[in-house]
Amino acid sequence: MIDLTVNGRTRRLDADPSTPLLYVLRDDLGLVAAKFGCGLGQCGACTVLVDDQPVFSCLTPIAALPGRAVTTIEGLGTAQHPGTVQKAFEIEQAAQCGYCIPGMMARAEGLLRRTTTPSEDEMRGAMSPSLCRCGTHMRILRAVRRAAAMRGGGVTDPAEPVA
Amino acid sequence: MTTGRRSRYRIALIVLAILALLFAAFLVFAHRPAIAEIAPPTRADFSPRIIAHGADLARIGNCTSCHTAASGRSFAGGVRIATPFGTLYGTNITPDPSTGIGRWSQAAFDRAMHDGVARDGSHLYPAFPYDHFSSITDADLQALYAYLMTREPVRATPPANRLIPPLGYRPLLAGWKLLFFRPAAFRPAPEHDAQWNRGAYFAEGLAHCGGCHSPRGALGDEKRGRGYAGGWAEGWYAPPLNAASPAVRAWTAERLHTYLRTGLSTTHAAAAGPMGEVAQNLAQVPDADVRAIATYIAAGMTAAPAARHEPTLYDRKTVAAKAAPEGAALFAGACAACHEPGAPMMVAGRPPLAFGSQFHEHTPRDLIQTILKGVAPPVGPRGPYMPGFATTLSDAQVAQLVGYLQARYGSAQWHDVEKEVTKARKEGQP
Numbered sequence: 001m002i003d004l005t006v007n008g009r010t011r012r013l014d015a016d017p018s019t020p021l022l023y024v025l026r027d028d029l030g031l032v033a034a035k036f037g038c039g040l041g042q043c044g045a046c047t048v049l050v051d052d053q054p055v056f057s058c059l060t061p062i063a064a065l066p067g068r069a070v071t072t073i074e075g076l077g078t079a080q081h082p083g084t085v086q087k088a089f090e091i092e093q094a095a096q097c098g099y100c101i102p103g104m105m106a107r108a109e110g111l112l113r114r115t116t117t118p119s120e121d122e123m124r125g126a127m128s129p130s131l132c133r134c135g136t137h138m139r140i141l142r143a144v145r146r147a148a149a150m151r152g153g154g155v156t157d158p159a160e161p162v163a
Numbered sequence: 164m165t166t167g168r169r170s171r172y173r174i175a176l177i178v179l180a181i182l183a184l185l186f187a188a189f190l191v192f193a194h195r196p197a198i199a200e201i202a203p204p205t206r207a208d209f210s211p212r213i214i215a216h217g218a219d220l221a222r223i224g225n226c227t228s229c230h231t232a233a234s235g236r237s238f239a240g241g242v243r244i245a246t247p248f249g250t251l252y253g254t255n256i257t258p259d260p261s262t263g264i265g266r267w268s269q270a271a272f273d274r275a276m277h278d279g280v281a282r283d284g285s286h287l288y289p290a291f292p293y294d295h296f297s298s299i300t301d302a303d304l305q306a307l308y309a310y311l312m313t314r315e316p317v318r319a320t321p322p323a324n325r326l327i328p329p330l331g332y333r334p335l336l337a338g339w340k341l342l343f344f345r346p347a348a349f350r351p352a353p354e355h356d357a358q359w360n361r362g363a364y365f366a367e368g369l370a371h372c373g374g375c376h377s378p379r380g381a382l383g384d385e386k387r388g389r390g391y392a393g394g395w396a397e398g399w400y401a402p403p404l405n406a407a408s409p410a411v412r413a414w415t416a417e418r419l420h421t422y423l424r425t426g427l428s429t430t431h432a433a434a435a436g437p438m439g440e441v442a443q444n445l446a447q448v449p450d451a452d453v454r455a456i457a458t459y460i461a462a463g464m465t466a467a468p469a470a471r472h473e474p475t476l477y478d479r480k481t482v483a484a485k486a487a488p489e490g491a492a493l494f495a496g497a498c499a500a501c502h503e504p505g506a507p508m509m510v511a512g513r514p515p516l517a518f519g520s521q522f523h524e525h526t527p528r529d530l531i532q533t534i535l536k537g538v539a540p541p542v543g544p545r546g547p548y549m550p551g552f553a554t555t556l557s558d559a560q561v562a563q564l565v566g567y568l569q570a571r572y573g574s575a576q577w578h579d580v581e582k583e584v585t586k587a588r589k590e591g592q593p
Contacts (some may be wrong), residue, residue: 016492017492017496018491018492018493018494018495018496018499019496020496039500040500040501040508040550041549041550042548042550050554050555053554054554055554055555056550056555058500059496059497059498059500059550059552059555060496060497060555061492061493061495061496061497062496063489063492063493063496063560064493064496064497064555064556064557064560121234124234125234129550
């Protein structure tokens, strides 16, 4: 039995300790925002936050998680009451197919929890491990700049201003 | 005043005068004149052939490692270099006239490379490997100069160095040079062929392999007597390239050539850490030069254990799972998708973990750094890649994983691994 704290709630799970977090989130807890992409830590679709830091949940065994706080996109807000990152992604219409977006939002949230005034480079560096095959990167970056501004900060040297 | 007091006063004065004289003599000794500024040269001043040769040389010298910041402009400096003596920042070597080397003449450039003295006469810190560069030929320096002076000038001043006092006082470096710096031109060894000698010229000089792979003394001096006995670079251990090579498969010239050229040896491992950038650079230079370097370095490892006998390697999976069950669970969840025999990556021809020197070095540092930081594709986007696990695993968990890997594949005895993980996280921060 393993105790797992997800979005502020602690759940007791009967799962093999080597099970990747992604499967537990999706199959046992019904939290399906994080997606299975490559299963190799290369695409970032499965990204969630552990203690406010982005991790590839497909390569994070739950054995690594006791005593640590997992945050998924479901923990950032709801459709009725979206969190700042979710709202900013919606305003900027950052999703095309949307498969990468939960991972992108987790990365953005991790960055903004660390600093609300990142530099453009810092922001791009933080987002770069997540891939988007549709090519909406420019909208995604706009959404992150907007989210930083919505939180009272802002990208210090933005490549383009928040409209 | 009594006579005794007066004589003590006189002795003190004499001692002070001697000290002042010695200091003045030292300043005279440490003094280097400035070399006059010139009007920045233009592209028309150099032949395209010379510039192209300089581009190859700059890659062999791995200049960008210290002079191009991760997201900065080429050669504009600002790279943070952590040393045991404080933090240095790579300088701007673009031809910008005010912040770069635009007003440096060929003579000023040559003096910097050969003697470690800037155009204005100030001594340069030996993090700039002039102890290696002193053997570069004048012709090659002319090509390097031509290449650098025709780059795009960037106006950028790196942050000020932060060194332990009084090391910020540059004349002291004259003392360091007196103790440790032995400039010497390259002398070919007649008993070896031309290829070996060409490799030696590069490896000992411009490529400065020993800068990372040789041990250093208390004052940062490279122990030339113990050349290639293993050293440290940016928080990674640079393994020995001599008879003490920990590799479990022989480093032949052929294998080393492939490794330096592609960043991957299927009989060893992927180039990780600072070595990744070296491979990235060597992938773009004339093949004959890389072959020469590989020939020379491989010749230094012919007395290594693996060169005489490549040991049979065992996958002790069951034993390791019993010895380190926590580590086994972490491996199954975090590593097995790529590294377990039969995983797609392994079927595609990546080397088994046990081939990696990380598992056989006297320190677990490289294994730890690889787990924490992963591997960036060194040469082209299709090169080897591994995600870093720094945010996924705690220090204790990395230590558990290392314990498991050691039991399953390793041949070295490691202790206090968790402390080593904590240290590894701190050292070599960007």
